[in-house]
Amino acid sequence: MKRRGHLLSALATAIALVPYVANAAVTCSVSANGPAFGVYNPLNATPTYANSTVQVSCTLLSGGATAVTLVSSYSTGASGSYALRTMLSGASTLGYNLYYDAAYTQIRGNGTGGSLTGGATLNLTPGNPTQTAMGTIYGRIPAGQDVAAGSYTDTIVVTITY
Secondary structure, X not given: OHHHHHHHHHHHHXXXXXXXXXXXXXXXXXXXXXXXXXXXXXXXXXXXXXXXXXXXXXXXXXXXXXXXXXXXXXOOHHHOOOOOEEEEEOOEEEEEEEEOOOOOOOEEOOOOOOEEOEEEEEEEEOOEOEEEEEEEEEEEEOXXXXXXXXOOEXXXXXXXXX
């Protein structure tokens, strides 16, 4: 009997030496606006450009300081492809794309089909519990598309994982 009690004491001591890791509770929200291209002129020899923003705010709800790694991904929209997204006006289409960079080389997407995901890291602390990451969405419609007059739209879903 004495040995059994001694074994339990040793086990309790070993458990007490394992450091406790507190998990932080965090909530995040995203807001994004698509670029408003305005009027597209099919006779214009230069592309049409427009920018917009995406913003993610995260708040530490409980726990200690933590780094929150954000990964953003974007859907293809109506086109089903990242090569050239399409806006629709009835049966008519107008090609465009969304980019991470002002050089229009890094397509916003999910990491497939030539697209990239985005990312940011926010350092949340009890003294500074809310942080925001903001990015510019660069939009471009290639020149020379012979399209019918109309109001063209597309819906892109932005997903933020953390």
